[in-house]
Amino acid sequence: MDILNFTIEQKIENCRTFLRYWETIPDENISVDLTNFREDSYPRNTPATCNTIACAGGWLPAMPEFAALGISWAASGSPNIETEDSKISSWRTLAYLLFGSHTIFNTMDNTGELTNDDCTLRPKVVVTNRFKKAIFDLTVLSTLIKQGKFV
Numbered sequence: 001m002d003i004l005n006f007t008i009e010q011k012i013e014n015c016r017t018f019l020r021y022w023e024t025i026p027d028e029n030i031s032v033d034l035t036n037f038r039e040d041s042y043p044r045n046t047p048a049t050c051n052t053i054a055c056a057g058g059w060l061p062a063m064p065e066f067a068a069l070g071i072s073w074a075a076s077g078s079p080n081i082e083t084e085d086s087k088i089s090s091w092r093t094l095a096y097l098l099f100g101s102h103t104i105f106n107t108m109d110n111t112g113e114l115t116n117d118d119c120t121l122r123p124k125v126v127v128t129n130r131f132k133k134a135i136f137d138l139t140v141l142s143t144l145i146k147q148g149k150f151v
Helices: 010-024 056-062 090-099 121-144
Strands: 071-073 079-082
Touching: 010 056, 010 090, 010 121, 056 071, 056 079, 056 090, 079 090
Parallel strands: none
Antiparallel strands: 071 079
16 A cells, blocks of 8 residues: 555545554553553553653554554654655654644643643543544545535
């Protein structure tokens, strides 16, 4: 599969695939502020333990479907991809190519999601909501394109 040319429908399926795996990750294995990637000292071929991955993007290489695309961990712990044709080390670019949103892996304090002082969304819920929103946005875009209202 060519990650550089995913269709909208493939991006929607990527979001669904991510969500299926994400739901299996225990809350204690997700850092509370979504700010850090996997540390260099952790083996690259094993799932994370508590607080080694805060950003959901750091889980991508542990997910078989995304590892099969060639996604691995960079030295910083962030996800990247290197194929015969290209190397993408920007996690924002990777997020856009896979999921149609370059902000889907932003930290909790960089998204505007927690504007209410008494909002107590768990990080896992925040990430789930981001992916559900991406699915919605991509579905709307796909519908508009099919109707000829967006080119």
